[in-house]
Amino acid sequence: MVAGAGFLSASTSTAAPENGTATATAVSVSDLTVRLIQRKLLDGISVGFGEKRITAIVGPTGCGKTTLLRSVNRMHDHTLNMSVDGSIVVNGMDVYGRDVNVRDLRRHVGMLFQRANPFPQSIEDNISIAPRAHGMIARGGDSRVVEQRLTEVGLWDAVKDRLHASPFTLSGGQQQLLCLARALALEPDVLLLDEPTSALDPATTEHIEDLLRSLRSTMTILIVTHNLGQAMRLSEDVVFLMAGKLVETAPTDKFFHAAEDERSRQYVSGRIG
Template sequence: MTPKYKIKAEKLNLYYGENHALHDIDLQIETGTIAALIGPSGCGKSTFLRTLNRMNDLIDNVRISGNVAVDGHNIYGGDSDVVSLRKRVGMVFQRPNPFPMSIYDNIAYGPRIHGTKKKAVLDEIVERSLVQAALWDEVKDRLHKSAMGLSGGQQQRLCIARLLAVEPDVLLMDEPTSALDPISTLKVEELTQTLKEKYTIIIVTHNMQQAARISDRTSFFLNGYLVETDKTDKIFTNPNDQRTEDYITGRFG
């Protein structure tokens, strides 16, 4: 039976040295949904996103208290395997970051690291991942050419395909379209609607229209606090907190 909640954060606090960046965050994210995190710059939404696959572990002087559970398992527990976690909970960054190698080798990189060596199996994974990322038809005739020759939008979809190749459960997207043109942005947004049939997606965005278009639920962060979370149409039409309405309507942020 598929659990209702893919991710549960409870009383989550995070400090960068003396800076208290996240305050008692309680947030549940349902399996198979797109959850948008909105709020002004520096409000904690990207920091929260990075707690979900322990990317903040890579930063000096970070302290975390509280629980984050993926499929009911506390990822900050003593028995948590960070390598396995980051395979299951992958991240797409603000700017595309393809490896300086061929399109094929970008996609095959993860499976090879995890022990897949047979060419026939890698061929299948590469094609499947590029099809899932809506990129196959555009690159199938140049798989062995450098990924650096792709457009920005294609590079971002390549990075998504690279994640899909290791078969994650959750896709974390940190402003994945902020560096893209409107047409490429639309393609990535359309892609998220297809991918949510198989994956749980959490996206940080500064684009209010994007959050309204693609997400099922929206959470508003402000000054390190989670102000409110609800169904997206409720947040955008009838939020419970005046601060949410002020932000959405452009009065600040």
């Protein structure tokens, strides 16, 4: 199946979380195993991510959180000796299906990395190039999109007088905000965030958390975080990994106050990880 416009219109399956309310599943991961040569980085992960919800992916360092996130938009495709087995379905589409167009997939599944990675073009181009390439900006509409997205992430005032400058003249935190604005400019259905605020100050972190809450009505968000306070504040569900395996997935309140697995309770109390 071709992953084009169908990403938006494909039907979703439903899942019933433990709090009893049925919710659609936007990202369905089944028996996902990622190997580096023979070593399993992820081992038989099956989990569903609720549509238009924020799910926090947590676990000790090296447990496979980034590997899981990168699997969802096929970032392992060109990693030497890495193999991916199992399936990931995003809004009804098989991500690893033979005919999937990865460029279209990434239009619908955006990603923000732990370290900012602006394109080596101007600040303005970082926002407008991809939507223009996908035909999402009407002729002459670039500056409106650029201002809207930079305003949304709180960067507009800091950069409005130097839109043609290199993004590498920005601070590390500002570069991360620029990358978030760039991801949002494609209006993704699913947003993958890998420790997005680990390099940001508390005020900017709060601003981003508010923004993510406001985005929840329009997109599904998967966020990797080591900050359990952030997971509590922001997410509705938690996915907990250890050593490449899924330990537990639960509504956030349950995970932090009445997790079923002893290892989850130890992690929450700071005794592991």
